Amino acid sequence: MENPLIWVALLMTLLPLAGSLLAGLLGKALGxxxxxxxxxxxVGISFLLSCYLFKVIVLNGHPSVQDxxxxxxxxxxxxxxxAFLLDRLSATMAMIVLFVSFMVHIYTIGYMADDPGYQRFFSYVSLFTFAMLMLVLANNFLLLFFGWEGVGLVSYLLIGFWFKREAAVFGSLKAFLANRVGDIGFILAxxxxxxxxxxxxxxxxxRQVPLIANRMMEFIPGYSVxxxxxxCFLLFVGAMGKSAQVPLHVWLPESMEGPTPISALIHAATMVTAGIYMVARMSPLFEFSPAALTFILVIGGTTAFFMGLVAVVQYDIKRVIAYSTLSQLGYMAVALGASAYDAAIFxxxxxxxxxxxxxxxxGSVIIALHHEQDMRKMGGLAAYMPITYITFVIGSLALCAIPPxxxxxxxxxxxxxxxLSTVPGAGYAYLCVLAGAFVTPLYMxxxxxxxxxxxxxMDPQLRGHVKESPWVVLVPLIALAIPSLVAGQLLIGPMLFAPDNLLGNSIFVLPEHNVLNALSTEYPGAKLMALEAGKSLTFWFAIAGIFTAWLFTAGVPQWSRLFKERFAWVYAILVRKYGFDDFNQIVLVHGTQDAGHVCYEVSDVKMIDTVCVNGSGRFIQWLARVSRRMQTGYIYxxxxxxxxxxxxFLVWYMVGF
Structure with missing residues (x-):
């Protein structure tokens, strides 16, 4: 390894692993x-190293390095x-992962202060960061798979962190199994x-993709693809598991059973974005498969709109944000399907x-309310928690795409x-993401x-104890609120429309698919784009969503009850989450259990125990009884x-001749 940047990347990756081992093995001794x-x-040093790599590789334009x-x-x-690959995409992604992870680590001090598994939680979170960095920096499919499985394994440990809770155990197992389904596709790919x-x-x-772009394989006898x-199809099946696309999305809401810091880490910059990052990294493959791009557009559009609708009927504050994550992952998938990979990463x-x-x-609200998550037991908290309120407003406005x-x-x-995309399925995806512009502010x-x-x-006994969270909780909120306010306008030009954009040649797009190049001719600049937002249909959809949310909650709340009564069937479908969980529970879980019982009763009890084991014993007993009667002891x-x-023998001999 001659290039010192590779050594920096290795140190950056191993520091969280060292922290995990120290916390896990020596946590009790350290206190x-x-x-x-x-x-x-x-983790902080690792973040600073990622900033250095970002400066050298992305801002200074250092050529990509791998070793x-x-x-x-x-x-x-x-x-x-x-082996690691340091290019503009991996350097950017590593910095984002470590920044969010660093904020989550600081926040954990306040949130998990009274938890008996304090050191164990730090060990898991740091190990999670290490696995994600391995995934991001890998220069080959095998190391990518190592990081891919690493984040899956540690997410199982984190979601089920409170393992004495039945819901946490169920949620962690559901996440683990759903991801294994997607991982089968990844392994086959x-x-x-x-x-x-x-x-x-x-x-x-x-390098070889254009050479075999037209090569066919027999998928089933008589049918070649x-x-x-x-x-690409199999790779995206893996991405559907990690990035929670329909129908492999069912695990993500259940991840809310873990502590809030890990919910933030899983949903923001690590596990759920792994699939998006992987598809963007594989853009030289996906660009030569219009069918795969169509599939991604349809799945992404469906996830963006229909999962957003489910968030509208949730009352658990963390589950609302969880279904919001599903919807936003759908937006990212749609961008990938439209070959706007830079926009997806943006x-x-x-x-x-x-x-x-x-x-x-x-999580700050949940701390103040002594771990109450039901929004029906909240209300009026802006007066008690002004800083948390302001940061929540900033996050909500950013999520709802309100300029700037x-x-x-x-x-x-x-x-x-x-x-602008001409890929088949783009029309359907456009309608979904456009409708989502109304649904997102409605639920948020x-x-x-x-x-x-x-x-x-709130409970009257609790009201007197509600107060703003400590500074160790508020500092990460403020630190995250700043980029939530300004990152978009700072990055849009350099990242999407500059001649030498931030991601450079890390992304490959065929000329006929380059929709961002077409948009660049109409890009007016970040400030003018915000000022002209009123000309956009999506902006007014967002405003309508905010007004509708106010109308149904604070304005005329009885309209909400009236809507539930008039459209009870729609409400029931959304509450049951389109039946995905019911299907999984009835068909897959109970079906598997029933199949297991049948196999046990027929194969194990009747065939093996009754026929083979007990049957052979009874046959020997019968044979022994018959044989014993032949041994009478009389010579005649x-x-x-x-x-x-x-x-x-004589009769047999004579008949034979």
Whole structure:
């Protein structure tokens, strides 16, 4: 490894792992204070190193660097290496991951102060950060899969952190199993890449894609599909699991059973964005598969709109934000399907800031209300928690794409990009994301009004104890509120429309798919874009959503009850989440259990125990009883048997001739 940047990247990655090991193995000896001091210091240094890499590679334009640390195995001409790729995409993503992780680590001091698993939680969160960095910095599919499985495993531990709660155990198991379904697709895609490209290194694979773009494989007898298309489909199945796209989205709301800091980390910049990052990284593959892009557009559009509707009927403040994450991941997927990969990463970055802010602000409310999460038992908290309230408003405005907040720029660009896309399915996706512009402020401001405005509905005994959270909780909120306000207008030009944009050649787009290039001719600049927002249909959809939320919660709340009565069937569908959970529980869970019982009763009890084991024993007993009767001890019985035997042999001999 000759390039010092690779050593910086290695140190940046190993510091969170060191913090995890120290907290996990020596946490009791170190105590709470020294545990969080050491872990946060190591993650903080790692964040500073990521800023240095971002400056050198992205801002200063240093060429991409890749090198190997260790060779796992060799098979003939194949090498499987632990190797990093430092380019503009990985450097940007690493910095965002570490910034959000750093804020979450600080916030954890206040949120988990009274938890007996304090040191264990720090160990898990730091290990989660390490796994995500491995995923981001990998230069080959095998190391990518290592990080991919790492975040899946640690998310299982974190979601089920309070393992004495049945709901937490159920949620962690559901997340683990749902992700395993997607991971099957990822494993198969990796195997196909190795089969057809004879390499798992990104640069080797991407170089060969145009050469085999028209190569076919027999999917089923008599039906062939392009190899690249099949690989892309399987890769996106993996992304559907990690990034919670319909129908593999069911695990994400259940992740709310974990502590709020990890909800922020999973939903903002790590696990759920892994699938989005992976597809953007694989853009040289996906660009040669219009069918895969169509599939992504349809799945992403469906997730963006229909999961947003479910958030409208939720009363748990964390679940509202969780379904919001599902919807925003749908927006990112739509951008990927429209070949606007830079816009997807742009929204990933802005979303990381305001979604982490919203979760941590919700956690501040939950702390103040002694872990109450039902918004029907809140109200009027703006007077008690002004800083939390202001930061929650900033996060909500950013999420709802109100200018000049950061979400306005990234979300508006995605809607315009899919509008220009000529990929089949873009029309459907455009209608979904356009309708989502109304649904997003509807559920988000419903939550804001129910929590911070309207009449106080708190327990009278609790009301006297409600107060603003300590500064160790508020500092991360303020730190996240700033980029939620300004990041969009600072990044939109350099990231999407500059001749040498921030992501550079990390992203590959075919000329006929380059919708962002078409939009660049109409881009008026960040300030003018915000000032001209009133000319956009999406802006007025957002305003209508905010007004509707106010009307149904604070304005004329009885209209909400009237709507539930008039459209009870719609409400029932949304409350039941379109039946996905019921289907999984009845068909998959109970179906598997029933199949197991049938196999047990028929195969194990009747076939093995009754027929094979007990049956063989009973047969031996019967044979022994029969044989025992033949041994009488009388000579004339034995003589008769001999005579009869001779007669049988004589008859057989004569008949044979």
């Amino acid at each position: 709470r204070v020294w545990t969080h001091r050491i872990v946060i210091t190591l 190997s640390f260790y060779t796992w195995a060799t098979a003939g001409m194949l090498r499987f290496d632990v 990796t195997a196909m890449v190795l089969m057809y490209f004879d390499s798992l290194t990104y640069t080797d694979v991407f 392009p190899v690249v298309t099949m690989i 929204h990933l970055i802005t979303h990381a800031f305001f979604k982490a802010l919203l979760f941590l602000a919700a 907040f950061s979400g306005f720029y990234s979300k508006d660009i995605i809607i315009e990009a899919v509008k 401001f419903r939550a804001l009004f129910m929590t911070f405005h309207t009449n106080e509905r 019985h034995y003589a008769l048997a001999m005579v009869l035997g001779i007669l049988v």
